[in-house]
Amino acid sequence: MVSIRDVAKHAGVAISTVSKVLNHYPNVSEETRKKVNDAIEELGFVPNSIAAALSSKKSGRVALLLDVNRHVQTVDEIPMQYIVGAINRAKELNLDVITVFFTMIQEMSVEEMVRYFQSQSIEGLVICGMSKQDIALHKLIHTGKFKVVLIDAPYVNANTSAIHIDHTKAQYEVAKETILANKCRRILYIAGKKNGYVSEERMQGMNELAKELGLTIFTRVGNFSELQAREITLKYARKKDAIICASDMMAIGAMKALIDMDIFRPVSGFDGISLMGYAGKQMHTVKQNFKDIASRAIDEVDKLMKGQTGQEIIVPHELIRMEYLDVIS
Amino acid sequence: MVSIRDVAKHAGVAISTVSKVLNHYPNVSEETRKKVNDAIEELGFVPNSIAAALSSKKSGRVALLLDVNRHVQTVDEIPMQYIVGAINRAKELNLDVITVFFTMIQEMSVEEMVRYFQSQSIEGLVICGMSKQDIALHKLIHTGKFKVVLIDAPYVNANTSAIHIDHTKAQYEVAKETILANKCRRILYIAGKKNGYVSEERMQGMNELAKELGLTIFTRVGNFSELQAREITLKYARKKDAIICASDMMAIGAMKALIDMDIFRPVSGFDGISLMGYAGKQMHTVKQNFKDIASRAIDEVDKLMKGQTGQEIIVPHELIRMEYLDVIS
DNA sequence: TTGTATGCGTTATCAG
DNA sequence: CTGATAACGCATACAA
Numbered sequence: 001m002v003s004i005r006d007v008a009k010h011a012g013v014a015i016s017t018v019s020k021v022l023n024h025y026p027n028v029s030e031e032t033r034k035k036v037n038d039a040i041e042e043l044g045f046v047p048n049s050i051a052a053a054l055s056s057k058k059s060g061r062v063a064l065l066l067d068v069n070r071h072v073q074t075v076d077e078i079p080m081q082y083i084v085g086a087i088n089r090a091k092e093l094n095l096d097v098i099t100v101f102f103t104m105i106q107e108m109s110v111e112e113m114v115r116y117f118q119s120q121s122i123e124g125l126v127i128c129g130m131s132k133q134d135i136a137l138h139k140l141i142h143t144g145k146f147k148v149v150l151i152d153a154p155y156v157n158a159n160t161s162a163i164h165i166d167h168t169k170a171q172y173e174v175a176k177e178t179i180l181a182n183k184c185r186r187i188l189y190i191a192g193k194k195n196g197y198v199s200e201e202r203m204q205g206m207n208e209l210a211k212e213l214g215l216t217i218f219t220r221v222g223n224f225s226e227l228q229a230r231e232i233t234l235k236y237a238r239k240k241d242a243i244i245c246a247s248d249m250m251a252i253g254a255m256k257a258l259i260d261m262d263i264f265r266p267v268s269g270f271d272g273i274s275l276m277g278y279a280g281k282q283m284h285t286v287k288q289n290f291k292d293i294a295s296r297a298i299d300e301v302d303k304l305m306k307g308q309t310g311q312e313i314i315v316p317h318e319l320i321r322m323e324y325l326d327v328i329s
Numbered sequence: 330m331v332s333i334r335d336v337a338k339h340a341g342v343a344i345s346t347v348s349k350v351l352n353h354y355p356n357v358s359e360e361t362r363k364k365v366n367d368a369i370e371e372l373g374f375v376p377n378s379i380a381a382a383l384s385s386k387k388s389g390r391v392a393l394l395l396d397v398n399r400h401v402q403t404v405d406e407i408p409m410q411y412i413v414g415a416i417n418r419a420k421e422l423n424l425d426v427i428t429v430f431f432t433m434i435q436e437m438s439v440e441e442m443v444r445y446f447q448s449q450s451i452e453g454l455v456i457c458g459m460s461k462q463d464i465a466l467h468k469l470i471h472t473g474k475f476k477v478v479l480i481d482a483p484y485v486n487a488n489t490s491a492i493h494i495d496h497t498k499a500q501y502e503v504a505k506e507t508i509l510a511n512k513c514r515r516i517l518y519i520a521g522k523k524n525g526y527v528s529e530e531r532m533q534g535m536n537e538l539a540k541e542l543g544l545t546i547f548t549r550v551g552n553f554s555e556l557q558a559r560e561i562t563l564k565y566a567r568k569k570d571a572i573i574c575a576s577d578m579m580a581i582g583a584m585k586a587l588i589d590m591d592i593f594r595p596v597s598g599f600d601g602i603s604l605m606g607y608a609g610k611q612m613h614t615v616k617q618n619f620k621d622i623a624s625r626a627i628d629e630v631d632k633l634m635k636g637q638t639g640q641e642i643i644v645p646h647e648l649i650r651m652e653y654l655d656v657i658s
Numbered sequence: 659t660t661g662t663a664t665g666c667g668t669t670a671t672c673a674g
Numbered sequence: 675c676t677g678a679t680a681a682c683g684c685a686t687a688c689a690a
Contacts, residue, residue: 015679017677056670076409101413278607280609334684344661344662347684384686
């Protein structure tokens with residue numbers, strides 16, 4: 001393998017000069033810069049990122065922490081979109097992304113987590129969907145040993161940023177549209193999980209709407225499960241005018257149940273996954289751009305690693321209606 | 330950061346001794362091993378994998394090369410399953426997985442690819458779904474600079490292994506079951522892509538079946554696209570008795586089209602993705618265990634990196650029928 | 659079985 | 675603006 005040393009020799013300069021060229025230092029004459037670049041070209045030199053990391057003590061590695069199948073198994077769209085968004089942006093910023101699943105670390109103590117990430121030379125964490133119960137993760141953040149970006153968890157400090165849509169507002173809006181368009185009075189709300197950050201925020205949106213419209217809302221917890229939403233629907237839907245769900249998966253479960261019951265009720269979901277197109281009937285939902293969110297999260301962790309201080313970022317959402325033919329074209 | 334040097338000092342031994350303990354060398358006395366481990370424990374030492382990689386010239390990094398949305402955008406289940414399988418197994422084997430998408434490298438020449446992977450210190454590649462047209466990738470394999478495991482591409486050499494199900498047999502079986510159960514004579518086969526390895530193998534299975542049953546099969550290329558399968562179905566299904574598809578996505582497109590046409594034909598798919606449960610009607614399909622395949626691929630690349638020579642691995646498949654309630658429970 | 663010494667390919671400091 | 679050289683943390687051949 002050709003190293004910086006060979007390049008230096010070939011170009012007739014010192015190793016340190018080559019390094020300066022490689023890292024775009026300002027104080028190198030145009031002449032030597034060219035000599036060096038020519039040598040690099042001729043030799044087909046590839047800088048060794050491992051050696052660079054060891055020397056500079058900067059690995060440029062970030063872990064993308066994902067919660068797979070803790071919600072519902074049927075669809076992998078959301079984590080996949082996070083992965084795609086994160087990896088593509090990371091490549092542009094010259095960062096390495098190590099994908100990690102909650103299941104891989106859920107048995108670990110804080111100390112073990114710290115060791116695990118340190119042994120991998122990870123400097124930054126992007127955590128998707130942390131819940132209140134993930135105490136080890138909370139503690140991990142508080143060690144201050146890593147730069148952290150939280151997707152869908154509302155915590156910020158010097159080296160922690162948060163990024164998410166306004167769940168409260170989004171739930172309010174999509175529910176309002178669904179309810180008013182059909183003049184519904186008796187609302188069934190299928191909520192997410194107890195103690196989930198986004199679940200509570202979305203619930204809050206429903207409460208605000210209820211107050212504004214003077215409705216009482218009948219709420220049941222569906223745990224983001226399609227099956228539970230189905231069962232709740234089978235049990236209560238007959239006496240309700242509309243079903244508002246805290247997630248698309250639950251909306252699909254509800255809609256399929258309605259179809260089996262052979263009755264119609266307007267249903268709304270939340271997230272905007274393409275599976276919504278397969279539920280059989282059009283539904284309202286909140287479209288989140290997961291790819292973009294992950295991309296911005298990588299941006300943010302990069303900035304944190306460069307010394308910027310943590311902040312909260314609210315990204316926009318969109319209200320849409322989804323139907324089969326839109327999804328496949 | 331506490332280093333091996335601190336551990337050595339604390340334990341009263343040489344650095345090399347600590348290193349030997351860390352790497353489970355045999356020739357270390359039980360006594361010193363304990364001393365060292367105690368010191369590690371007390372100091373909370375975490376080996377620096379970057380330094381280890383630099384020194385040993387072994388990074389333990391493999392790239393997982395995925396083809397996202399070149400087929401059909403609607404579903405991310407297959408790549409996600411590959412990712413999950415690969416990452417979990419890699420963690421057990423102490424390897425790092427870098428996820429890479431075809432789109433990130435498709436414009437690159439072989440040389441650029443080599444540089445890209447070398448600069449990342451990647452030793453092994455797991456490539457999912459390479460097609461015949463990916464000439465740069467073929468050349469990359471031939472450079473011999475990386476250990477490669479191919480999922481669903483039938484090429485093997487000293488440092489290249491292949492792993493896949495028997496697509497020909499699987500297509501033969503699922504089609505036979507679908508056709509015979511319904512006594513069909515006029516068969517519409519919606520094939521995958523031209524020049525795709527698996528597409529041709531599956532087609533081969535159809536040919537064998539046609540010969541055996543004395544049928545002529547009417548074939549159209551659907552490019553693995555749900556939409557194209559839909560259109561083909563709308564156009565030809567009326568005069569056919571069964572629709573055999575080379576992928577689930579196309580089967581879903583076909584089935585949805587049949588429902589819109591208000592006619593029924595038995596349809597079979599291929600892959601066993603959970604979206605099949607949402608098509609509205611039960612279908613036959615071939616279930617591939619993508620997670621397991623990826624897991625084995627990581628195993629295999631690990632072995633290649635340890636000096637084993639390339640081989641072909643055929644993994645089992647399963648014939649199943651999928652329906653909504655099975656999928657969500 | 660243990661220790662010494664050298665090198666891995668960079669970056670960064672400092673002197674020229 | 676350029677060059678010598680000491681780290682970075684670990685592995686390993688070799689000596690003891």
